[in-house]
Every structure is written in C-alpha cells, then in structure tokens.
Amino acid sequence: MQIDVSSSPHHKPAGVGRICDDPHAMTVSISSSTLTISSRNHHHIKRIRRLYAHQERERTGLFYVEGLCFVAHAIQHCAKIEALVVCRPLLKHPYVPRLIQRVQRTGALILDVTPDVFLSLSQAKDPQGIGAIVHQSWEQLVQIRPEQELCWIALQMVRSPGNLGTLLRTSDAVGGAGIILLDESTDPYDPSTVRATMGAVFRQRFVRTTVAEFRRWKRDSPYRLVGTSPSATTDYHMVSYDTPTILLMGEERKGLPPELQSLCDMMVSIPMVGEGDSLNLAVATSVMLYEMFNQKRDRAGPDASGVLEKE
Numbered sequence: 001m002q003i004d005v006s007s008s009p010h011h012k013p014a015g016v017g018r019i020c021d022d023p024h025a026m027t028v029s030i031s032s033s034t035l036t037i038s039s040r041n042h043h044h045i046k047r048i049r050r051l052y053a054h055q056e057r058e059r060t061g062l063f064y065v066e067g068l069c070f071v072a073h074a075i076q077h078c079a080k081i082e083a084l085v086v087c088r089p090l091l092k093h094p095y096v097p098r099l100i101q102r103v104q105r106t107g108a109l110i111l112d113v114t115p116d117v118f119l120s121l122s123q124a125k126d127p128q129g130i131g132a133i134v135h136q137s138w139e140q141l142v143q144i145r146p147e148q149e150l151c152w153i154a155l156q157m158v159r160s161p162g163n164l165g166t167l168l169r170t171s172d173a174v175g176g177a178g179i180i181l182l183d184e185s186t187d188p189y190d191p192s193t194v195r196a197t198m199g200a201v202f203r204q205r206f207v208r209t210t211v212a213e214f215r216r217w218k219r220d221s222p223y224r225l226v227g228t229s230p231s232a233t234t235d236y237h238m239v240s241y242d243t244p245t246i247l248l249m250g251e252e253r254k255g256l257p258p259e260l261q262s263l264c265d266m267m268v269s270i271p272m273v274g275e276g277d278s279l280n281l282a283v284a285t286s287v288m289l290y291e292m293f294n295q296k297r298d299r300a301g302p303d304a305s306g307v308l309e310k311e
Contacts, residue, residue: 045121051064058187063191074202090129092129139205152179153247154182161193162193167285171204179204179206224246225265226266226267228267247288
C-alpha cells in the first residue's frame, strides 16, 4: 500500500507524489541482491554504457535513466526496473533510501558503485548518485481504443531527440495518450529525449508501426486523422476537435509527404504573420495540442477544470 509522503517535513522529488510505502526507511541498506562495483570496466557498467547507443537499446529493449526525478517517476508509474545504480557518497535526498528499498523488494539488482564509476556513466550536470536500467514499454496498434485521453500523436519522423522529448512533455501536460511512430529511426528512449521529457516518458504510451499498417488500421478506426500543412486552407482554430482524434505531424524539414496527407480526414494550417515559412515541430504540435485541450475545457464548462487536470 502506498502512502503520500507529502506530509513529511522533508521535500519530496519535484513532480512526484506517492512514491514510497515505508515512511521509516531512511538509511541505505545493502542486501543480497546488491553488487558492489569499483571498476569502470565491470561488465554491468559496460552494459549500461552500451545503452547510450540506439542499436543496443533496440536489441535489448532496455534504456538507462539517471537522476532522482526520473527514477522516482519510473517507480511511481510501475515501469519494470531491471537494475538500480546507486552511489552512496553522492546521494543527498532523504527519500533516496526509500526508493532503493522499494526497488529492492521487486527483486531488481542493486549496483552499488563508487563515485568514479558513477561519474563515468553520468551525462548530468549535477549527478545525484542514482540511475536505473529500465525496460522499454511498447504497445501494438490494435490495442489503441478511444478512452478519456485528449488525442494520440502520429509522427512520420523526428530528427531532433530534444524536439521529441518536448513534444512528449507537452502531450503529457494536456492529457494526450502517447505517440504512434511511423518509422524505425525515431527513438523515444534516446537519452536526450528522455531527459527532455522530465519524466513524461513513463506516462506516455508508445506504438511503432509502418505507414502501410497504419493505413490498413485506420480504415476501421473510430479516430479522425488531422494533419498540418502551411498550404492547407482550413485554419486550425476553426475546427472542432470533439471526436477521437489522431494528430499527424510531419518530418521537421519537409512536413507531411503527399502519401500521408492523403490519409488525413482533414488538413489544417497554423497561420503565421512573420517572415518564417514554418514552425519548429514541437512548437507546432504544442499549438495544436493546446487548441484541442482548450476546446475540451470549454466543452466541459468552468466547473470541470479540476476534473480535466486529474484525467
């Protein structure tokens, strides 16, 4: 049973609510599932280092996260943690021992490493002494059903990991369900993407499919597919997004190609009055998401804002 640690005199990790069910665990204990590592060349350390490469993440279905906020979100949202990496001299936050104990109870391996080893793995400006090897979470296209979410986002290709992370963070903020990826190269578990999500990677759902499979699925799908293009004649603000919607966004440089535009039930444009001819992908997607979000709030009425936030 989880308890809300917000009543403690100590501050909990930013953005994290219910993360621990033992309010008395305040020291880091070493159990039989803990491995002490002092060498950068240990096979477990080399394995984590390899996870920074896309090919290794694809091969193993794992990824590595670092920092208290990310590990706490992984635990809170029931991500499957294979191993926890801790460096006791770097641990400063009073809730870290509780997180470690929580992970220990799942049977995950605890890697107790020296500062030198941890810093050899770290990509953070201010290492906090904790990281985790986590299983990726993917779903099949056939599992998508209209629920209470604002919408899904389908992406042709995202070249910038930071753009993808920002997009995921915004989708999470407005109650979006997740991302449908229409190519093999876009990786939501890229370290730069994960950092940019600020933990939203654990609250969004991911589907990877092909354009051909997506086309077949859409024929019998209840979703309306809305694409964006500067040449579209319909202003995005003039559309009512009151049916289950998938927002289809194109590649940063070229936008949606004709074959994907032909799949859309509606193409809309985002007006601009400056000299630029396009918006950043994450910005354009955010504009669309908040239009949908604000319309949903308007339909719900002024007394439903709290309900929408909880959703």
